[in-house]
Amino acid sequence: MSQSEGAGEKGEQLWEPRILTFCCNWCSYAGADGAGVARMQYPPNARVIRVMCTGRINPLFIVKGFLAGADMVMVLGCHFGDCHYLKGNYTCDMRMSYLKAYLQAIGINPERLYWDQISASEGIKFTETMHNVVAKAKALGPIVNEIGAYAHGTQQNGAILGMSAFEAYAHGARQNGSPAQEVADDIF
């Protein structure tokens, strides 16, 4: 995940939560668009991934998100009854309740997973949710406190603690033979 003011050498006070956000194409993503078009202000901590339906989200994507360094994962879908594919959001709801119990069992605070429903017309709800979730993420603190060095992807790029492969690439960390470069080359 790209984050120019990432954690690490720059010190704790600069830490900003990174929030991986899954938005459903038909409702929440349009809601986020609506918030943008209406020029509503909200914190820039979310990294949005658009999915066709929240029913497509494998709970393991969320677990992988935490390992990739997301401090919180947010799943936004349609209201019950509004799903474009009829029951994708019911499926998601069912999976999220299991996932919360699972996260608790493996030692990740289930509060770090936030699941809500935002329709295409609810730009205001989107900005409010974003404010609330960022405040919550700040209260919860960095994911590193809970899962340590595992929060940076694989064991391989554990060598570039504090920086994901994508960040390394985006920042042009191109020193020859640096582990960051090797990992980045592997991925891209």
Next chain:
Amino acid sequence: MYYGRATDKLVQERGECGGLITAVLTTAVEQKLVDGALVIKRDKSIYDGAPYFATTREEITDAAGSLHCAPTLSAKLIKNDFNGARDLRIAVTCKPCDARAIIELSKRNQIDLDNVYMIGVNCGGTMLPERAREMVRQFFEIDPDDVVKEEIDKGKLIIITKDGQHKELSIDDLEAEGYGRRTNCQRCEYNIPRMADLACGNWGVIGDDAGKATFVEVRTEKGQKLLDTAIAAGAITLKGATPQAIALREKLDGIMVKMARKAMATQFAQFDGEHKFERLFAQFDKCDGCRACIDVCPICSCVECFTNQEFVVPKDTVPPDPMFHLTRLMHVSPSCVNCGQCENVCPMKIPLATITHMVQSSVQGTLGYVPGQSIADAIPLSKLAEVKA
């Protein structure tokens, strides 16, 4: 619920507690109710219980008697080596975990349950062969090969040697030293195989019948059919169990369940508290990625394993990416039957069964699903319970 025993003298002698199961299996095979019986047979020594597919009276009688060093699981055998019992009928002697695993696999369309007759046997736990040998050498101070019979009764491990000596030690004491039953057996709450077709055992057999008859509870129509066949052939005799006997059986079960809950609390405590994730991974990072746990797991039955996808688990790293273990845990734990196979085969001795069972017991409340109880319960997350308004 009945007391039953075999009518044949040889079967009575060779079998455990009156030889009821041996007699039932024999008639089932001889009357063509089944094509064969999957039983546990003593192989090289009493520490070596191995699965055996018996198709004749002699072979079944040969395998009679109980063994406690048989940490086997028949469910995956039926799936892999008998084509899921799709084209032959099998009677199988089951520990509760075998029966639960068979039910879980049949929910996943891997075993045809109509062709499997499960004869359940009460199980207070099994031991690992190599640990049992060590234990006999160290605590009983005799040569393991001199032992001709072992028995677990009333919380005691009893062994009988070649020259007729009886020796016994409390299992609690042995387990405090790290020996005794497998750790998953210590945590097991299912000691009476109520999910099988017949639930047999020696619990609740009192008075003159003690040691000479088997307590048998009929759980399904298939179970009734097995007993009826054996009675019609004159191979067994039954008499009704007294209320005291039934109460005693329940009481013994209650004691075992209480012990299991205590073992769960103590074994799970090692991971509780601060930095749980890192403590789990201190274990998982021993992994060398051999995938033996996946091969033996009765829940893992996907043709294409999700952990083979490179975007989930990058290839060829040792230890494997954390996602390997997290994926396995997520997929297996809702249905884990606590058979302990993963832990037993792990070359790095990772307490896999303990961790999976721990996750299982904490997600169980949310899912409202107890694995392996009935074919009627849907696999968790496979069905929307009801569409909310």
